[in-house]
Amino acid sequence: MKFDKRINPIRKGLASSDYHGLIKNCKFVKGSIYTVHATYSPLYSEKKQKNLTSQLLFGEYFKVFDIDDGVAWGQSVRDNYVGYTSIQNLKRRKIISNHKVKSLRTFIYGSPSIKVDPLNYLSFNSLVNVTKKKNNFSFIPSVGWCVSKDLSQIKNTNFSLYDISLQYLQTPYLWGGRDSMGLDCSGLIQNLYQMIGINLPRDTDLQAEYFSKYVDESKLKLGDLIFWRGHVAMAINNKDIIHANAYHMKTQIEPLKLAKRRINKEYGKIIKICRV
Numbered sequence: 255m256k257f258d259k260r261i262n263p264i265r266k267g268l269a270s271s272d273y274h275g276l277i278k279n280c281k282f283v284k285g286s287i288y289t290v291h292a293t294y295s296p297l298y299s300e301k302k303q304k305n306l307t308s309q310l311l312f313g314e315y316f317k318v319f320d321i322d323d324g325v326a327w328g329q330s331v332r333d334n335y336v337g338y339t340s341i342q343n344l345k346r347r348k349i350i351s352n353h354k355v356k357s358l359r360t361f362i363y364g365s366p367s368i369k370v371d372p373l374n375y376l377s378f379n380s381l382v383n384v385t386k387k388k389n390n391f392s393f394i395p396s397v398g399w400c401v402s403k404d405l406s407q408i409k410n411t412n413f414s415l416y417d418i419s420l421q422y423l424q425t426p427y428l429w430g431g432r433d434s435m436g437l438d439c440s441g442l443i444q445n446l447y448q449m450i451g452i453n454l455p456r457d458t459d460l461q462a463e464y465f466s467k468y469v470d471e472s473k474l475k476l477g478d479l480i481f482w483r484g485h486v487a488m489a490i491n492n493k494d495i496i497h498a499n500a501y502h503m504k505t506q507i508e509p510l511k512l513a514k515r516r517i518n519k520e521y522g523k524i525i526k527i528c529r530v
Contacts (some may be wrong), residue, residue, distance in 0.1 A: 260299075260307075260457065263319055263336050268321060270329070275326045285317040285328065288344035291396075293374055294433040295343035297335065301325050305312075306430035308335050308441070308456050313351045313381025316344060331443065335456045351381035353392070354406040356449070357411070358421040359434045360404035366391035373398050377434035378421065379445040381408065411451035417475045419446055419488060419496050422505040429497050439486050442498040442505060443479060446488065452530060458486045465528035479528045480510065482521040487513065 255276065263285075266278060272283040295310040296303070300513040303325065310316055315331035316339065326341045353385045361372035374397075376382065382391040384405065391399040405411075419442075425509055428436030432445060440458045447454045454461050462481045469478055478489040486498030487510075498505045515523065 260364055261334045261338060261455070261460070262316075263327075265327070267402060268320055268327075270317075272393050283319045286346065287331070287348045288316050288318050288326070288328075288346050289349040290314045290316060290343060291345040291349075292343035293380075295339045297330070297337035297339050297430075299337055301327070301338050303338060303340075306428075308339055308430050309432040310343075311380045311432060312356075312376050313383070315348065316343070321420045333449070333453060333456050343483060349383055351383050351409050353382050353384045354383065354408050355380045355404055355450070356406040356418070357404040358425075360398055360399040360400040362394070363391070363505065364398055366393075366399045366402070375434075376400065377432075377504055378418075379432075397484075411449070413449050414505045415446055415450065415488070416490055418449055420488065422496075422498070423507065425498070425505045427500055427505070429488055430501075437498050437505075439498045442496075458484060462526060462528065463485060465526075465530070467529050469527050469529045471524070471527055474510070474527065475529075477530065481525045481528065482517050483525060485517060
């Protein structure tokens with residue numbers, strides 16, 4: 255049996271207890287739930303933390319199986335992605351969120367006022383626990399205050415994919431990124447769909463495998479996902495797409511016809527077009 259190490263927490267000599275009996279010569283660990291308590295926490299494929307593969311957003315859960323020299327190895331609970339991240343960015347407890355960030359970015363203040371210097375920021379799709387409100391501000395314990403209108407109830411999935419995708423226009427391209435300061439093609443799509451209650455996998459090939467409903471290009475509509483080898487874009491109407499891409503080095507809207515002409519030369523033709 256083959257396991258994909260991107261989504262199966264198995265490494266040499268160590269694995270999640272979920273795989274007990276499926277593999278041999280391993281120490282099996284149940285794992286402990288931690289909550290991301292930094293604006294974001296970089297996730298790497300190796301302990302050396304050189305190649306960024308994803309980013310964990312504030313408030314997301316990370317199941318930790320091993321900690322060594324300040325580096326935690328584990329699995330994101332939200333999308334099952336496996337990797338290494340700094341233990342300093344995590345809190346060893348399950349903080350239950352009741353809101354999520356719906357604006358591209360919300361500033362964090364030390365008091366409920368826009369006149370004080372911001373302490374930090376949180377990005378779109380981050381998860382927060384609001385305990386009190388004052389003067390149109392919401393308080394996040396041990397973090398600070400943010401503008402209430404930047405948040406939405408955690409269970410709210412009634413968002414327009416068109417409207418929330420436009421917030422990302424001109425956002426710089428960053429391989430492995432999910433944060434509002436920079437993200438890649440699959441990170442953009444994952445964030446958008448998580449906001450409407452669909453937890454897509456992290457990488458483009460995994461996202462393409464997620465869908466069983468395929469559509470013809472002639473029937474393209476808002477929300478349809480167009481997959482090439484190693485790239486994904488989202489239709490915003492029957493002829494235009496939005497995607498984070500390394501050609502423009504930012505999130506951009508362009509006609510699918512033009513994108514196909516360019517992308518097909520490097521990645522080949524469209525593999526599939528999918529719809530929820």
